[in-house]
Amino acid sequence: MPYSTSETVDAVVIGTGAGGAPLLARLAAAGLKVVALEAGKHWNPATDFATDEKAQEKLFWTDERLSAGADPIPFGSNNSGIGVGGSTLHYTAYTPRAQPDDLRIRTDFGVGEDWPIPFDQLEPYYDEVEQFLGVSGPSPYLWGPTRKQKYALGPLPINGAGQLMQRGCEQLGIKTSPAANAALSADYYQAGVGHRKACTNRGFCQAGCTTGAKASMDVTYIPLALHHGAEIRPESFVTQLITDGSGKIREVIYVRNGQEERQRCRFVFLCAGTVETARLLLLNGLANSSGQVGRNVMAHTALQIWGEFDEDIRPYKGVPGALISEDTHRPARADFAGGYLLQSIGVMPVTYLSQMARARGLWGQELKRAALAYNHVAGINILGDCLPAVGNYLELADEKDSRQMPKPRVYFSNGENEKRMTAHADKIMRAIWDAAGAKNVWAFPRNAHIIGTCRMGESADAAVVNADGQSFDVPNLYISDNSTFPSALSVNPALTIMALALRTADRFLEQRK
Amino acid sequence: MPEKYPNGTVRALLLTNQVTEVTRQALTERLETSYRKPDFFSETAFGLLKAICRRLVPQDENQPHIDIAGGIDERLVQNKSDGWRYDTMPADGEAYKLGLAGVEETASLLFEASFQSLSEEQQDEVLQQIQQEDAPGETWKKLPANRFFEELLAEATTNYYSHPLAQEAIGYVGMADVPGWQRIGLNQLEDREPKEIMINDE
Numbered sequence: 121m122p123y124s125t126s127e128t129v130d131a132v133v134i135g136t137g138a139g140g141a142p143l144l145a146r147l148a149a150a151g152l153k154v155v156a157l158e159a160g161k162h163w164n165p166a167t168d169f170a171t172d173e174k175a176q177e178k179l180f181w182t183d184e185r186l187s188a189g190a191d192p193i194p195f196g197s198n199n200s201g202i203g204v205g206g207s208t209l210h211y212t213a214y215t216p217r218a219q220p221d222d223l224r225i226r227t228d229f230g231v232g233e234d235w236p237i238p239f240d241q242l243e244p245y246y247d248e249v250e251q252f253l254g255v256s257g258p259s260p261y262l263w264g265p266t267r268k269q270k271y272a273l274g275p276l277p278i279n280g281a282g283q284l285m286q287r288g289c290e291q292l293g294i295k296t297s298p299a300a301n302a303a304l305s306a307d308y309y310q311a312g313v314g315h316r317k318a319c320t321n322r323g324f325c326q327a328g329c330t331t332g333a334k335a336s337m338d339v340t341y342i343p344l345a346l347h348h349g350a351e352i353r354p355e356s357f358v359t360q361l362i363t364d365g366s367g368k369i370r371e372v373i374y375v376r377n378g379q380e381e382r383q384r385c386r387f388v389f390l391c392a393g394t395v396e397t398a399r400l401l402l403l404n405g406l407a408n409s410s411g412q413v414g415r416n417v418m419a420h421t422a423l424q425i426w427g428e429f430d431e432d433i434r435p436y437k438g439v440p441g442a443l444i445s446e447d448t449h450r451p452a453r454a455d456f457a458g459g460y461l462l463q464s465i466g467v468m469p470v471t472y473l474s475q476m477a478r479a480r481g482l483w484g485q486e487l488k489r490a491a492l493a494y495n496h497v498a499g500i501n502i503l504g505d506c507l508p509a510v511g512n513y514l515e516l517a518d519e520k521d522s523r524q525m526p527k528p529r530v531y532f533s534n535g536e537n538e539k540r541m542t543a544h545a546d547k548i549m550r551a552i553w554d555a556a557g558a559k560n561v562w563a564f565p566r567n568a569h570i571i572g573t574c575r576m577g578e579s580a581d582a583a584v585v586n587a588d589g590q591s592f593d594v595p596n597l598y599i600s601d602n603s604t605f606p607s608a609l610s611v612n613p614a615l616t617i618m619a620l621a622l623r624t625a626d627r628f629l630e631q632r633k
Numbered sequence: 634m635p636e637k638y639p640n641g642t643v644r645a646l647l648l649t650n651q652v653t654e655v656t657r658q659a660l661t662e663r664l665e666t667s668y669r670k671p672d673f674f675s676e677t678a679f680g681l682l683k684a685i686c687r688r689l690v691p692q693d694e695n696q697p698h699i700d701i702a703g704g705i706d707e708r709l710v711q712n713k714s715d716g717w718r719y720d721t722m723p724a725d726g727e728a729y730k731l732g733l734a735g736v737e738e739t740a741s742l743l744f745e746a747s748f749q750s751l752s753e754e755q756q757d758e759v760l761q762q763i764q765q766e767d768a769p770g771e772t773w774k775k776l777p778a779n780r781f782f783e784e785l786l787a788e789a790t791t792n793y794y795s796h797p798l799a800q801e802a803i804g805y806v807g808m809a810d811v812p813g814w815q816r817i818g819l820n821q822l823e824d825r826e827p828k829e830i831m832i833n834d835e
Contacts, residue, residue: 167655171808174795175659180716188720196716279817320813330653330810428634434826436807437817469805470794477790478783481764483689484757491794493634494803495829522712529720 122351128384129153132372133391134358134400137206138617139601140391141337141345142249146625147389148348155383156345157356157374160203163338169328173470176327178202179209183521185395189512190533191567193419197471199570200393204354205338207393208614212325213302213334214441215255215615216461217246219264219449222609225505229457231537232507233606236578236587237623243268245619250300252344253335253618254308254316257300263446273305276319279438281498284429285464286443288556294548299444299463302335302615312347313340323436323466341618356381359525361388361404361597368596369406375523387596387628391621394603398514398573399528401584407574407591412584414514416575417530418608419567421460421504421538425549426476427558428493435466435497442466448502448548449610456540459610460504462549469494479564493560500552502545503568506608507537514573532567569613574603588631589624600624635829638804642827643797651809651825660797660808669703673710673726678733682706684749685736688756689786690793699799704792705729719780732781735763735772742769804829 123129130152133144147154181200187193201207220239225232247269257271275298289296303319319333332339360373369388374381390397398414401407443464450459473491482490516526553561577583580592585604591597600621602613647657671679686701709726722728740748740759762768764782793799804827816823
């Protein structure tokens with residue numbers, strides 16, 4: 121039931137990833153006329169996705185971004201996606217919850233920012249999202265507050281990397297557990313979506329799931345949104361937000377098939393992710409009376425430690441992040457604020473070898489020898505909090521992209537806190553791998569999950585949106601994605617983005633009553 | 634650690650229904666790609682790039698050759714990006730042209746000869762100095778030598794190990810995923826996963 125561009129729809133949702141899709145479904149279910157504009161295609165994973173890393177590069181946002189600062193952030197494969205479903209098309213579906221103290225890092229440590237939303241307001245949404253996606257995980261869960269509901273399904277099986285991490289951690293007295301993962305450990309049915317089959321352990325989560333077992337948005341909230349009458353308009357790249365005399369956005373301009381089109385609307389939900397959301401606002405000179413748009417870029421500390429083992433591992437099998445430990449969430453006697461989680465990692469060959477080439481600089485016969493050990497490698501990585509810093513921000517560069525729009529330039533440098541946390545984690549992960557019997561251990565320094573740029577807060581002077589995701593400056597503009605996070609959290613962001621998206625939708629609907 | 638894996642595993646799997654149609658298409662096309670004539674690079678620059686790639690990722694003379702440089706030329710002529718670049722680097726195409734000229738400049742300053750006329754050891758010396766930012770040459774005042782090397786190495790590695798024959802050589806058969814994987818724990822192999830050949834086995 122497509123809407124026409126001449127009619128005024130209730131809401132335009134820009135972006136169909138973890139921030140856009142749940143909200144789209146919620147608004148449509150409430151009876152609103154909603155249109156989602158998505159820059160990428162609407163794929164059919166079963167017939168369009170190859171089990172091949174190079175062929176699947178089509179899931180990555182590859183409009184060039186400029187990475188600046190002391191620790192330039194790689195984009196493309198890691199930090200944003202394109203296509204209906206956004207980066208959930210290639211996320212690992214690792215879905216730990218934030219813990220309550222993640223939301224009050226300033227209160228506890230005197231640095232960073234607190235969230236304007238307490239944990240108990242997020243918790244019901246965590247429950248709802250986990251049940252809807254069919255998150256597989258252990259119940260009870262070893263860390264954080266007691267869960268009100270069990271995970272929807274029991275945990276997924278542990279692959280070789282997970283078994284090795286278990287072995288190493290056991291010797292060091294570090295507790296581990298199968299991770300919470302939004303891939304199905306058993307067949308699952310949801311009203312409005314239908315049946316989805318259990319995961320077949322094909323290990324290709326980060327290059328697109330072909331079976332629908334992984335809860336990317338295109339097989340969960342998008343079908344629900346369509347079921348409730350939403351329209352998805354793929355291959356529609358938004359360029360302008362047109363305001364009227366009252367300062368409200370009345371029209372969204374986008375390019376489809378090389379043609380400019382316009383959609384009139386009453387409300388706009390901007391869900392394009394940390395980089396594109398901020399870029400679009402800066403390009404349009406909107407919602408920035410605070411001067412905070414583009415500021416507070418954060419990226420998780422995400423050091424990986426790799427090792428070679430005598431055992432045959434075949435790291436392409438099973439969900440990559442099978443095992444977790446949150447014992448390092450608030451480590452005793454730490455010399456830094458916040459904390460991190462530990463996870464085991466399997467890996468696809470091209471990803472592994474190209475990052476090894478970058479980090480170790482191996483070439484020639486050394487590279488070939490290291491590559492021959494691929495079936496014997498396993499990794500551990502962390503995801504840790506990151507504090508906002510003045511020098512970490514996004515700006516529009518003078519250089520133009522193929523659409524003749526300014527490229528975003530993102531400055532990022534790890535601060536003292538991130539460096540100390542990473543050093544702490546480096547020690548622990550090496551100890552785990554030593555205990556597990558690893559040889560040729562090496563580190564891949566990196567930051568993952570770009571967060572920030574449109575901070576949520578209580579004051580219009582210091583934040584871009586309020587706790588409901590509503591712009592302080594443009595009353596009919598809402599933002600729902602990782603750009604609004606006031607702090608980076610010490611867990612993967614996707615589950616929290618979805619929970620927050622539903623909360624934003626509910627708060628919006630309540631206000632309209 | 635394995636010494637090698639048997640020949641022909643991926644090629645055999647591609648003929649079975651353990652690989653999806655769309656996967657088979659992508660890999661077969663790559664297997665059948667013949668040598669590319671350069672569109673982006675000049676013949677001279679392309680010859681130099683091929684020579685560098687031979688040192689970065691040496692290939693077995695007894696196996697079909699994988700065209701690493703051709704993949705780079707194809708990407709650049711299509712003006713494709715991997716989504717980001719170091720802010721200290723010029724645009725990818727410009728960086729490659731500058732960097733290749735820099736390799737020649739360094740070769741000439743170190744050995745008074747062109748890169749391709751050097752011995753393998755001398756070629757490696759040139760590349761190593763570039764990687765370590767020790768290389769002489771005016772080029773490297775404009776272009777960060779270590780970043781140029783890192784980008785080139787990462788792309789060469791990606792192109793090489795994306796090829797089914799290179800994947801076969803490291804014992805990777807993840808593309809044969811239609812039946813799923815049940816045996817995923819340590820030392821658990823399914824029948825279609827090749828056993829490695831250890832040094833002692835020979």
